Amino acid sequence: MDFMILSVTLLAVGIYGLLTKRHLVKVLISIEIIAVAASMNFVLLASSLNRALGETFLVLAFSTDTCVTAIVLALLVITVKKYGTSDIRKLAEIERASDEEQKFLEGE
């Protein structure tokens, strides 16, 4: 049983979700899975080597990860309230349209 392969598998699942999903919350879930895959290496390698330093790093990494999630969720709520959609592609289209509108107004 090798936990490094498990970690790589979870990383692959997370990257697949990041590349294919369009809903903002699903993208955030993919990022969570990638973060969990990365931090799992610290714990399982540290516990197999019987050293506590890896576990300590993980506790710190968890706190940072939760902070990042909170910030991203706050931005996400603001974005959805402003534009009315949680689809990444629609958001990109709105952004492109507003850029073109601004260029048009500047040209006038």
Added chain:
Amino acid sequence: MITELIVAGLIFSACLAIYLDEVVYSIISLACMFVFMAFLYALNGAVFVAVFQIAVGAGTLAVLFLAGEMLSEKPEKEKSLKKIFPVALLAAVLSLLAIFLSVTITPANISSCFSFAEALWNLRVMDVILQGLVIITVALGIAIVLYEREEGES
């Protein structure tokens, strides 16, 4: 045997969290993944980290639930149970890879060995303090941004 089952459950719930269209179901799958991961940590002797994982995971999931409920739109058509079968198959293949493949690691020769508390409070004490400051700053920042936004709207 228990570890292998937990690994299979972990990979299956991670695949479901990505695959399912309904955001709330995805978050439930993510919760299952966190629980499986905590069991895996506990089985490997990292009990404190397992408890921490459950505690932090519960907070993260509560916030995700709120955001998921607020932001999700109902998908046009629900995925049938038959469509979950390929995901289960994929998860089984990935679990077999994780269970049977192995990478040889040569452990680094570090002579000193610390307990968890020593490592946290003696070696990483500055990190802990700075991280506390960062968390407080982030919490205040989010509160200020949301407050200013509400003020601007009213």
